[in-house]
Amino acid sequence: MPKNYFKSYPNEKGFYESYGGAFIPPVLEKEMEKITEAYFSISKSHNFISELRSIRKHYQGRPTPVYFCNRLSNKYGGRIYLKREDLNHTGAHKLNHCMGEALLAKHLGKKKLIAETGAGQHGVALATAAAYFGLECEIHMGEVDMAKEHPNVVRMEILGAKVIPVSEGLKTLKEAVDSAFNAYLEDPVSSLYCIGSVVGPHPFPMMVRDFQRVVGIEAKEQFFEMTGELPDKVVACVGGGSNAMGIFSAFLEDDECEIYGVEPSGRSLDPGEHAATMTLGKPGVIHGFKCYLLQDENGDPAPVYSVASGLDYPGVGPEHSMLKDLKKVQYDTINDKEAIDAFYELSRLEGIIPALESAHAVAYAIKLAQQNPQKSIFVNLSGRGDKDIDYVVDTYGLPE
Numbered sequence: 326m327p328k329n330y331f332k333s334y335p336n337e338k339g340f341y342e343s344y345g346g347a348f349i350p351p352v353l354e355k356e357m358e359k360i361t362e363a364y365f366s367i368s369k370s371h372n373f374i375s376e377l378r379s380i381r382k383h384y385q386g387r388p389t390p391v392y393f394c395n396r397l398s399n400k401y402g403g404r405i406y407l408k409r410e411d412l413n414h415t416g417a418h419k420l421n422h423c424m425g426e427a428l429l430a431k432h433l434g435k436k437k438l439i440a441e442t443g444a445g446q447h448g449v450a451l452a453t454a455a456a457y458f459g460l461e462c463e464i465h466m467g468e469v470d471m472a473k474e475h476p477n478v479v480r481m482e483i484l485g486a487k488v489i490p491v492s493e494g495l496k497t498l499k500e501a502v503d504s505a506f507n508a509y510l511e512d513p514v515s516s517l518y519c520i521g522s523v524v525g526p527h528p529f530p531m532m533v534r535d536f537q538r539v540v541g542i543e544a545k546e547q548f549f550e551m552t553g554e555l556p557d558k559v560v561a562c563v564g565g566g567s568n569a570m571g572i573f574s575a576f577l578e579d580d581e582c583e584i585y586g587v588e589p590s591g592r593s594l595d596p597g598e599h600a601a602t603m604t605l606g607k608p609g610v611i612h613g614f615k616c617y618l619l620q621d622e623n624g625d626p627a628p629v630y631s632v633a634s635g636l637d638y639p640g641v642g643p644e645h646s647m648l649k650d651l652k653k654v655q656y657d658t659i660n661d662k663e664a665i666d667a668f669y670e671l672s673r674l675e676g677i678i679p680a681l682e683s684a685h686a687v688a689y690a691i692k693l694a695q696q697n698p699q700k701s702i703f704v705n706l707s708g709r710g711d712k713d714i715d716y717v718v719d720t721y722g723l724p725e
């Protein structure tokens with residue numbers, strides 16, 4: 326890794342080696358340039374930094390704790406630690422970038438925030454940020470996800486957001502992004518598109534990563550304070566990759582830490598049954614940026630599936646795509662069944678109900694612990710599982 330990692334990536338055009346960039350129509354290109362410029366000048370200002378710091382502390386409840394899983398570690402070996410992003414206000418890491426994006430919108434004089442949502446977590450986080458800043462909020466969501474994640478739809482509406490159902494295609498995250506993008510194109514002057522992960526055209530992958538870096542900065546310091554060491558292994562689930570970039574970013578320059586990104590292999594590795602982008606994808610363009618992409622015969626984004634709505638996206642952040650090629654991060658998969666088992670294990674051994682997305686990272690940590698009984702394993706627990714409880718119990722039942 327170059328010593329100056331964050332100065333080197335992305336480059337001026339938003340590329341992480343060959344990935345990223347901005348493959349978008351000229352009108353939008355102008356808007357993205359304006360956002361990039363504003364981001365560089367505003368986000369470095371004393372006002373912006375101190376306002377965001379204050380919000381994180383007094384409103385979000387940061388720093389979130391780091392927790393050692395005593396019973397889980399005793400059962401499986403290793404020493405498993407969690408960074409508790411489930412305790413961040415709204416129950417997931419997503420508020421970290423939403424408050425940053427909304428604060429930027431406020432500084433830009435925008436009136437409205439527009440976004441897509443998969444599991445509903447990004448929508449709830451953004452609706453929360455919009456309420457905090459007194460901005461309008463419009464959330465596009467696939468109809469399949471709306472049915473599956475109904476409580477989050479209600480939450481967004483209570484928070485004052487307008488939820489737009491998307492009925493195209495598979496009616497999940499990819500179609501919701503298309504729909505939100507089109508809505509933003511209609512009114513780029515008074516609205517800001519707030520993407521939900523480290524994806525999309527430059528500068529979004531960089532902005533979202535930078536707003537999520539707080540997770541890694543806190544986590545590294547807290548882990549060191551608890552143990553006097555760096556973790557041997559760092560694990561996070563990867564949908565678009567924002568919670569993973571948040572924690573990974575603090576350890577990229579530490580060659581002794583092994584870093585693992587976990588993708589969903591869903592029901593199987595057959596086409597349409599998973600969202601294992603890194604494992605089976607090839608470089609391609611989706612939503613205005615280049616990345617590893619699951620593609621059909623025509624090179625279009627392929628249908629994807631995971632039990633965790635937040636992970637079923639056929640693309641992945643450009644920075645992850647680069648980190649895979651550089652072999653700095655190892656990407657591997659966990660299937661639905663393993664994730665469900667881990668969901669119940671963490672609930673019953675530690676009293677923590679994880680989001681199904683985060684359960685993928687926990688399942689992988691359990692595997693690593695069994696193979697490496699002497700090692701410390703640090704998991705980013707990206708969110709809590711309250712949103713998933715009805716679906717899990719109705720579909721899989723309770724364990725013995």
Ligand SMILES: *Cc1c(COP(=O)(O)O)cnc(C)c1O
Binds near residue numbers: 419521567
């Ligand atoms: C949205 C979500 C994810 C996936 O998004 P990333 O950008 O990959 O982090 C993971 N966990 C939870 C709890 C989520 O809500």
